[in-house]
Amino acid sequence: MGFNCGIVGLPNVGKSTIFNALTKAGAESANYPFCTIDPNKGIVPVLDERQDYIIQFIKPKSVVRTTVEFVDIAGLVKGASKGEGLGNQFLTNIRQVDAVAHVVRCFDSNDITHVEGGVDPERDIDIINTELLLSDMEIIDRAVERTSKGSKGGDKELLKKLENLKILQAEVAKGTLIRNIEGYKEITAELSEYSFITAKPVMYVMNVDEDNILEDNEYAARVRKIAEKEGAVCVRICGKIEQEISELDEEEAREFLDSLGLTRSGLSEMTEQGYKLLDLITYFTAGEKEVRAWTITRGTTAQKAAGKIHSDIERGFIRAEVTGYNDFKEFNSLVKAKEMGKMRLEGKEYIVQDGDIIYFRFNV
Structure with a gap:
């Protein structure tokens, strides 16, 4: 798994809409079996263009994505810390996550009432943080x-x-x-x-309406100021659009995003920001049997990265045969990259780089 992320926010800010859209979209666009652990958790694959490119030329029998687990932390209202709503139960859940996605309502609507009477990002953020x-x-x-x-x-x-x-x-x-x-x-x-x-790292998810998906409105700009002050990251997203994307297949979703002037979905943006927030990178193992993505912390050595696959590989580590992603892309073949001297033999202290394609030699 890449990481798990708890989604928090006041009622009626679009939190559950975003959660449902993200988990459904992730499952469908990768033909990946959506896994419901319990009613408020969903595991979705991380779609990586680099892995897709490798797959084109390796043509493996199977593909394994790394994943993100989203946890919909419901019931956070004033008094949650004292047990109001379902506060205590969900505050316990959020202690288990790696990062927090704090959804903030940044749109007006006559149809969706605000639990506090009106849209006010600073007040809403303060209530949750308190x-x-x-x-x-x-x-x-x-x-x-x-x-x-x-x-x-x-x-x-x-x-x-x-x-x-x-x-x-x-x-x-x-x-x-x-x-x-x-x-x-x-x-x-x-x-x-x-x-x-x-203490957990936070990304503020600014839930805007369709008219403001390409640039911050006044509310989103105010959230961004808070994030900058805290050293947090921001993601602008439209829950309604994400819900529509989740009902489309991959090609239709791409066309829909293009028509809106968007280069990627909210799920992709949240995943990328989550990786940055937690200082995570991805390396790949690739062969005819399987192309698989592995998530590690930046700065991890080759031997420790091998342990991500199996403790025996870490214990019996001999060397890592490493091909950089850009070198693979130049030749579209691991064999050709090796022939051209682009495959390197690295020892246990080698620091794995984002996008490395690695074959581990080991003996136990």
């Missing part, structure tokens, strides 16, 4: 209490843990999102047993 902060604060307060008792004997590890928890406690009490606290990555790494929601 509930997430309150939920984190509850966990931090309990952890501080337990750790304080345990550290009375002078245990150095517990005292250091308490120090880090108190840094978070003081900042969160001021309303600071954990991901905006200076040095938060080092602090949360020391507190890895806790999964703080506001």
Whole structure:
């Protein structure tokens, strides 16, 4: 799997419409069996033009995409952290995801009422962030209490843990999102047993109407300012258009996007931004039997990347036979690329590059 992403937002912002469109579109356009894990989770394949190009010339018996899991986190309203709506249940779900897609309503409509009476991106974002902060604060307060008792004997590890928890406690009490606290990555790494929601990377999904799909309207511009201040990323999307795309086959969807002046779907944009947000890359294994995409963190060594396939390959790693994607594209053949000296032999410390096509030699 590439990563999993929790979709949050107030009621009636288009969150479930986007979730349903994304999961259905992903399944159909790749002829991939849509997998419903439970009513609010969906796994969809990541469509990668590079993998499609490799497939054209390798002509494998099977193709395996990497995937993204979307989790529709429903029930977030004022008071969710105190159990309003289905708050506690869904706040637990969101602790399990890698990244958060925060859907913000950026369109007016007389037909779709707004739970807060009108469109106001700053207020809506603040409501969600406040509930997430309150939920984190509850966990931090309990952890501080337990750790304080345990550290009375002078245990150095517990005292250091308490120090880090108190840094978070003081900042969160001021309303600071954990991901905006200076040095938060080092602090949360020391507190890895806790999964703080506001430490997770965020993409703001600006749900606009059809007239504003190509450029920000006033509401979207306001969301973008918030994202820039937080160091978050933004994706502009129209839930209604995504829903229409999800009902088309791949060729029809491409024609529809072209007619709108769009180069890709919202799913593609969200996936790309998710990879950037989490600093992920893709490498490929390719042969007549299978062409498969694998997701790893940027900076991963060849030996560790081999472990993504199987622990035996990592343990018995001998070398990696690596062909860059652009080199493959030049010759449209792994054999030809090798003959032309473009296939490299790399050792266990080689840093895998985005798009590498790798064959691992190993012995166990």
